[in-house]
Every structure is written in structure tokens, then in C-alpha cells.
Amino acid sequence: MSLDFNDETFRGDFTFKNSAKAIKRFPFPFPEDSYMYSVNMEPHVPGPVGSVFEHMFDVDEHYVSEMRDRAQVLADDPLRCQSLPHMELAGWDLLELIMESKARDYPHWFSLTKDGNQWHWVNRPLQIEQKFTFLDASTLPYGPMEYITRQTQGDFTLQDQRDDDLWIEAGMVTTQADWSLDFDIGMSFKQWHAPVPLAHQMGIFDRALKFLLKLQHGAPVRRFNWTMTVDPLLDTSPENYPKWGPGKTTMTPQTIGHRQHLRVELQTLHRLPRSNAIAFPIRCYLIRFEELVTVPKWARRLHRVVRDIPDELATYKGFLRNKPLMLEYLAPFDDGQPTSPGFAPE
Amino acid sequence: MSVGAPKIPVVVAEVVEVNDLIKRFRFVRRDGGAMPVFSGGAHVVVEMDDHGVRRMNPYSLMSHPADTMGYEISVRRDEAGRGGSLYMHRHVKPGMEMVLSQPVNLFPLDARAKKHLMIAGGIGITPFVAQMAQVEAMGGRFELHYSVRSPVLGAYVEHLKAHYGPRVHVYHDEHGEKIDLQTLLKSQPLGTHIYACGPKGMIAWVHATAKAMGWPDRAVHSEEFLAPPVGQAFEVQLAASGKSITVQPNQSLLEAIEAAGVEAPYLCRGGACGQCETNVLRCDGHIEHNDHWLTDEQKATNTKIMPCVSRFRGTALILDR
Numbered sequence: 001m002s003l004d005f006n007d008e009t010f011r012g013d014f015t016f017k018n019s020a021k022a023i024k025r026f027p028f029p030f031p032e033d034s035y036m037y038s039v040n041m042e043p044h045v046p047g048p049v050g051s052v053f054e055h056m057f058d059v060d061e062h063y064v065s066e067m068r069d070r071a072q073v074l075a076d077d078p079l080r081c082q083s084l085p086h087m088e089l090a091g092w093d094l095l096e097l098i099m100e101s102k103a104r105d106y107p108h109w110f111s112l113t114k115d116g117n118q119w120h121w122v123n124r125p126l127q128i129e130q131k132f133t134f135l136d137a138s139t140l141p142y143g144p145m146e147y148i149t150r151q152t153q154g155d156f157t158l159q160d161q162r163d164d165d166l167w168i169e170a171g172m173v174t175t176q177a178d179w180s181l182d183f184d185i186g187m188s189f190k191q192w193h194a195p196v197p198l199a200h201q202m203g204i205f206d207r208a209l210k211f212l213l214k215l216q217h218g219a220p221v222r223r224f225n226w227t228m229t230v231d232p233l234l235d236t237s238p239e240n241y242p243k244w245g246p247g248k249t250t251m252t253p254q255t256i257g258h259r260q261h262l263r264v265e266l267q268t269l270h271r272l273p274r275s276n277a278i279a280f281p282i283r284c285y286l287i288r289f290e291e292l293v294t295v296p297k298w299a300r301r302l303h304r305v306v307r308d309i310p311d312e313l314a315t316y317k318g319f320l321r322n323k324p325l326m327l328e329y330l331a332p333f334d335d336g337q338p339t340s341p342g343f344a345p346e
Numbered sequence: 347m348s349v350g351a352p353k354i355p356v357v358v359a360e361v362v363e364v365n366d367l368i369k370r371f372r373f374v375r376r377d378g379g380a381m382p383v384f385s386g387g388a389h390v391v392v393e394m395d396d397h398g399v400r401r402m403n404p405y406s407l408m409s410h411p412a413d414t415m416g417y418e419i420s421v422r423r424d425e426a427g428r429g430g431s432l433y434m435h436r437h438v439k440p441g442m443e444m445v446l447s448q449p450v451n452l453f454p455l456d457a458r459a460k461k462h463l464m465i466a467g468g469i470g471i472t473p474f475v476a477q478m479a480q481v482e483a484m485g486g487r488f489e490l491h492y493s494v495r496s497p498v499l500g501a502y503v504e505h506l507k508a509h510y511g512p513r514v515h516v517y518h519d520e521h522g523e524k525i526d527l528q529t530l531l532k533s534q535p536l537g538t539h540i541y542a543c544g545p546k547g548m549i550a551w552v553h554a555t556a557k558a559m560g561w562p563d564r565a566v567h568s569e570e571f572l573a574p575p576v577g578q579a580f581e582v583q584l585a586a587s588g589k590s591i592t593v594q595p596n597q598s599l600l601e602a603i604e605a606a607g608v609e610a611p612y613l614c615r616g617g618a619c620g621q622c623e624t625n626v627l628r629c630d631g632h633i634e635h636n637d638h639w640l641t642d643e644q645k646a647t648n649t650k651i652m653p654c655v656s657r658f659r660g661t662a663l664i665l666d667r
Binding site for chain 2: 216
């Protein structure tokens with residue numbers, strides 16, 4: 001593997017780690033010292049150089065190893081990638097969006113050349129070269145959505161829009177925070193969000209749906225979500241709960257700094273041009289507590305967020321059991337000093 | 347939260363007189379670049395500077411959705427309208443610079459349909475021209491039933507017949523030809539979706555006939571842009587921005603808000619999409635709700651207004667804008 005990419009694992013011996021550079025650019029999700037749901041969407045426009053917002057689709061040091069992990073998940077359980085028949089056009093839209101973005105943003109790694117519908121794609125980090133006919137699925141080794149998302153970090157779902165609702169009808173989901181594409185596929189917006197506590201009563205989903213139905217091509221938006229994960233597992237799926245769930249019961253004050261991770265999802269939403277569907281990339285970033293506390297502001301703030309979060313939310317996010325251990329670990333890093341507003345380290 | 351996509355600076359590449367009532371306009375990007383691909387049924391909002399009056403009218407795109415070299419729209423001249431179509435007909439010439447919005451689709455095809463049954467009246471043909479091209483390219487199944495006043499006013503009839511053959515059925519009002527909708531709907535295969543675009547009465551007739559024959563609402567789609575109606579001038583207070591404005595007889599409330607320098611959201615400007623929905627803080631009088639968006643209950647309470655098409659008569663209207 002080249003110098004640009006780590007050789008690491010997200011299972012077994014868990015050799016995943018963040019470099020100093022990756023810690024510095026980590027998308028810390030809390031702009032203030034407390035957390036409550038909000039729609040919190042903003043335009044997905046290019047951010048500062050080096051940040052995870054710099055490009056439409058962030059490619060970082062974990063890219064090659066994450067794609068290797070995805071291939072393993074799919075080999076074990078092909079149902080993690082599904083696309084209902086009418087969603088193939090949306091898959092092509094997504095493939096075009098990703099290929100054009102990556103070739104533009106990372107020309108040293110990716111290139112795309114077109115002669116009409118005859119396309120030539122080169123992915124140097126994964127050593128892939130593919131000539132194919134755009135909109136002709138028989139010229140690719142997988143369907144268009146599966147083909148491109150085997151080469152792109154983050155989970156993806158594609159939502160069809162009809163009857164004033166969004167319907168989750170295709171997806172590649174191998175790095176999820178405990179939800180199942182196989183269970184949700186075909187559901188409407190409120191159906192697949194049904195398990196989320198509190199937010200329905202707050203009207204969050206009414207507002208979010210109304211907003212998304214009007215999402216315009218060329219004006220993507222983004223938001224954060226977050227949870228907690230023990231050990232650097234990308235695949236925390238309900239299907240595999242027996243494999244990873246019990247890990248939550250074996251953490252100790254000695255191991256928490258190393259094993260407990262803050263899991264942040266950078267979620268973006270894009271209107272797709274040909275299909276009028278919406279693409280929803282859910283990009284997962286992991287950081288261990290012992291990496292996170294190297295940034296004093298983040299350590300102070302995370303302590304306050306975990307301390308004050310309502311139990312319903314801690315339960316839904318799956319860390320109520322370990323909340324006391326987390327607070328015990330984080331408290332020494334919180335000297336009571338005020339924190340500056342915003343996400344930045346300081 | 348903003349939904350504003352960057353606007354498209356264009357130059358008029360071609361103006362074609364299709365018949366006595368309709369002109370077709372082709373726009374290309376000023377910088378020579380590619381237009382975004384779009385989906386059949388999408389519209390753009392065309393911005394006009396009509397001698398100092400800013401007009402923004404939505405028009406369905408009718409060029410091939412995969413043609414990224416330019417966009418085409420057709421505009422029917424409306425002598426009794428507020429002036430947008432007259433401006434397009436009289437003043438827009440090749441070489442003129444204009445501005446378009448990004449395409450927005452409020453009339454998409456249902457991708458699950460086994461067959462698309464399209465019913466067009468007059469200028470309502472335009473979204474179907476793009477949709478047929480897209481369905482054809484994907485190998486889908488469709489049928490067009492197109493009602494026009496006379497052979498002379500049958501825009502694009504020859505082109506469509508030449509392209510799509512027996513899938514195109516044309517009916518001439520002046521020859522007494524009518525779409526036999528009941529027979530048509532009776533003979534459709536399972537999984538057919540119906541789409542209607544044209545005059546208000548025709549759309550209502552399609553919905554009512556399909557409903558009476560047991561078609562589910564979700565299999566019947568329609569699009570009707572409303573032109574903002576003219577009316578009497580009225581005063582409005584904008585609470586959030588602290589301004590008082592007068593809406594002129596031939597101006598919409600939304601246009602008056604924009605003219606006062608207040609930013610207001612919009613997409614279709616035709617009472618269909620819901621984007622410009624605005625809270626009413628006080629209403630001493632009567633709101634003329636002209637939109638398709640608010641429910642009858644919402645309209646009755648006068649707590650919301652769609653400023654793109656609705657007007658007011660009375661002594662005081664205060665909006666949260």
C-alpha cells in the first residue's frame with residue numbers, strides 16, 4: 001500500500017488508528033457543550049483546505065482498508081447491497097456524480113475520460129481500470145450503484161421521490177450504526193425513521209421531509225449524526241449484533257481510552273438529475289477516546305455532552321450502560337474552563 | 347436552510363415560431379459549458395427584465411434530457427396575462443442574455459410504472475416531449491394522447507408522429523375529435539400510470555374519470571402551473587423585515603416582496619410546490635387563495651399564504667417575512 005493509505009483492519013486485531021493529521025481534521029460534531037436533535041442542515045459547499053469538507057466526497061488515509069473491509073462484509077452477506085429494479089437509473093446518476101467529483105478533486109488518484117457514452121475510469125489507489133458504456137449495466141461487473149460504492153467510503157442509500165414522500169429503495173450499507181437496509185428497503189421516510197426517539201414529537205421529521213422534497217440538483221446539503229462504538233468496527237449491523245454487541249460489556253477503566261470510539265457520520269444529500277431521486281451518502285469517521293482527548297477543547301466538551309444527554313438518547317445510541325465509565329474517563333480532562341463556540345479544535 | 351442552487355447564465359441561441367400562438371426558445375450557457383442533465387417533466391424559471399419589471403415565469407423543459415448543449419422551452423402567447431409571455435414573444439431575440447434557474451421536477455414520471463399513459467392538452471405537451479425522449483432512451487413503454495385545437499395549432503404533432511409512430515394519438519377539437527378516456531383507461535395493462543398536463547378542466551376531467559373507474563390516486567399525476575392572477579392593488583406589512591409594501595394590480599405578492607429587497611424562498615412560482623409558504627400574523631380581510639398547495643382547512647383559517655399566486659382584499663395583512 002502506498003504512503004497515502006494505511007494498512008489496517010476494522011475487525012479481528014483492530015489495527016485501525018488515526019494519524020496526527022487525521023485527528024486534526026476529524027469532524028467533531030458538537031458546536032456547543034450540549035446536544036439535542038435538530039435538522040441542522042447546511043449547504044454542502046467546499047470547506048477549508050485539508051478539512052473533510054474540502055471535497056464533495058472525502059477520500060482519506062483509511063480509504064483502501066475501508067474498501068477491503070466492505071468487500072469482506074459483502075462476501076459474507078450480499079444483502080447489504082440491494083437495488084429495486086426501478087432504481088438503476090438513480091444508480092447511474094450516483095456513479096456519474098462520484099466519478100466526476102473524484103476525478104475533479106483528486107486527479108492524482110482518479111481519472112475519468114468520456115467519448116460520448118464510452119467512459120474510461122481509472123482508480124489508482126484500488127488499481128482498477130474500467131472501460132464501460134454509460135447507462136448500459138451489462139458493461140460493468142456489478143450494477144452501477146454497487147460498482148461505484150465498492151470504491152467509495154461511506155454507506156449510500158438512494159431514495160425515490162413520489163407521492164410527496166421519499167422511499168428508500170436502493171443502498172450499499174456495510175458501515176452502519178445498527179440499522180439494516182434489508183429490513184428498511186421499500187419504506188417511506190417516516191417509516192424508516194420510526195425507531196428514533198423524541199424527534200418525531202419535536203416535528204423534526206415533518207420539517208426534514210418537507211425540506212428534502214424540495215432539494216435542488218446542484219445544491220447538496222449536509223448534516224452530522226453521531227453515536228458511540230466499542231472497538232473500531234465499521235460494520236455494526238443488526239445482522240451481526242451477536243458478534244459485536246457483547247463487546248460493550250467487557251470494557252474496563254483500563255481499556256476504555258483505547259476501545260471506546262466516537263463515531264461521527266457526515267451525511268450529505270444530493271438531488272440526482274436523471275432519476276429525480278435523492279442520494280444519501282453516510283460517511284463514517286471513527287476516533288478513539290485516547291485520540292480525541294489530545295484536543296483539549298473536544299475532551300472538555302465531550303465530557304459535558306455525555307454527562308448531560310437525556311437517557312432516551314443514550315439508550316437509543318447504545319451507550320447508556322457505559323456512560324458512567326465514559327464520564328470517569330473524560331472527567332479529568334474537563335477543568336471547567338469555557339469552550340469556544342463551533343467545531344474547531346480552538 | 348437554503349435550497350438555492352446556482353442560477354444558469356444563458357444566451358438565447360434560437361427563437362422559432364412554431365405556430366401563431368407558440369414560440370420555441372433555445373438557451374445555451376454563456377460560458378459555452380454544459381447544462382445540467384435533467385429528468386423529463388422538469389421546469390426552469392426564466393428571469394426577464396421587462397423594461398425595469400422583473401418577471402420570473404416557470405416553463406417546462408422540452409429538449410432531450412440528455413442534451414447538455416442547451417435547453418428548450420415553448421411559450422404560448424397569453425394576450426390577457428400579466429405580460430411574461432408577451433415579453434418572451436415580442437422582445438426575446440437570439441443573442442440576448444438571460445438567466446435560468448436550475449431545473450426542478452414537480453411532474454416526474456413514476457419509475458415503477460409498467461407503462462406511461464400521457465394525456466396532453468395544447469401547450470401542456472411540453473413536459474411530455476422531454477419525458478417521451480427519456481422513456482424511449484430507456485426502452486420504456488408509453489402512449490401519448492394529445493388534444494389540440496386545430497391542425498394548424500397542433501404544436502410538434504408532425505415531429506412526434508414521425509418519431510414515435512403509432513404511440514402518438516392526436517385529437518382536433520375543431521373536428522369534434524375527443525379522447526375516449528373511459529375506453530382508453532379500461533384497456534390499460536396493470537401497472538400503468540396516467541399523466542395529465544393541459545387546461546384546468548382537462549386535468550380535473552382526467553382525475554375524476556380515473557377515480558370513478560377505480561384507479562388509485564397515486565397512479566394519476568398532473569401538473570398545472572398557475573399564472574399569478576391580476577387583481578386590485580393591496581398593502582402588506584412584512585413583520586420580520588419591518589417593511590410596508592404595495593402589491594400592484596399586475597404584480598404578484600412574491601414579486602412585490604422581492605422588489606422590496608426581501609429574500610423569500612420559491613421554486614415553481616405557480617402555486618404548486620409549497621416552497622414559498624408564508625405565515626400570516628394578522629389578516630383583517632379576505633385572502634384570495636389561488637394555490638394548489640394549502641389544504642381547504644388551512645385556507646379557511648387564513649394563517650398561511652402562498653405569495654406566488656395569492657392576493658388579499660381588506661384593511662390589514664401582516665406576514666412573517
